[in-house]
Amino acid sequence: MPVSDLTHSAQDYLKLIWTATEWSATPITISVMAERLGVTPPTVSDGIRKLARQGLLSHAPYGSIELTDLGREHALTMVRRHRLLETFLVEVLHYGWDEVHDEAEVLEHAVSDALIERIAAHLGHPTHDPHGDPIPTADGQPHLPAAGQLTTVTPVRGVTITRISDANPDMLRYFSELGLRPNTRLTVLGQRPYADVTSVRVEDSGNEIDLGSAAAASIWVVSS
Template identity: 70%
Template sequence: MPVSDLSSTAQDYLKLIWSATEWSATPMTVSSIAERLGVRPSTASDGIKKLVKQGLVTHAPYGSIELTDAGREHAVAMVRRHRLLETFLVQMLGYGWDEVHDEAEILEHAVSEKLIERIDQKLGHPTRDPHGDPIPTPEGHPHLPAATQLSAADTGRAVEITRISDADPQMLRYFTELGLAPDTRLFVREHRPYADVTTIRLQGRDRDIDLGASASEAIWVIAV
């Protein structure tokens, strides 16, 4: 069954389950899905039951929700659509990286596979979106880097930003003001866990920047 044959709700659920566990080992539950989608737990529970009947997820009573092979295939297809659309909106239409998530959420349900492949070709087959999230290949293979959250990065060494969470557009605008984006190089100066502060310095700059816990946890880096 093509992903386009699924309802928009089913597509949203599958994409959320996959993407939420892409960078975290925390399992998905009905309550976490309800919270992320802004729906009642009973609504989320009914949605998951439908996906179980379709053979797209497994759900142990009061336990975690896991994608089946078929569910994963559909989920990755939706993630690919979403991230290619975000990239297209930024690179070809001049959107800001803080504007594209909601637009892509709408468009991903309407576009055809033919259009997605044309967009992929037009963009030169990008491997990540404007936030650094890996764009899966048509075969469903992501390009997940060996990254760690800035909040857990070793101090006293240079790192490069590889991914920034797009969950909060206001935070993305804040990062823009600070000059933080994928490929930005910086030094991790200090972690102050009792103050929930990580101090960094951008390469080529002469002043430190203090980031709170929510900001430093939204940034993934790799050693350089």
């Protein structure tokens, strides 16, 4: 069964299940899926049962949701489409990085595999999207960098931003104002967990910034 034979909602479910554990070890639940997809938990439960009957995932009662090999293959196909489309929208059509997620959510269901591969070739086969999320290869191989959240970095250390979560467009605009993007070099000056503050210096500008816990947890870094 090619991924194009699946309904749009099935494609969304598989992509969400895979991406939810891409940067976290915590399995996704039906209630969380319902919240992210804007539907009711019973609707998600019904969709999960259908995908299980198609051999795309397994879900024991009150247990975790696990993709089968075929389900994982389809999920990575959708992730690849989404992230290549985001990259195309930013690099070729000059969208802002805070604008592309919703556009890609619509387009990823309509494009063909052939068009996606032409986009990839036109872009020079990029390995990361504008937010730093890795783009799976055409044969479905993800390549997650050995990155950690900024909140976990011990001061005083130099780090480079490798990924910023695109879950909140307002936060992306805030990061743009601060000069924080993938490949930006920082020095972590302090962690104040009881105040929920991470203090950093942006190396290129010398600006010192205090980030709240939600902002700092949205940034993934590697040691410089």
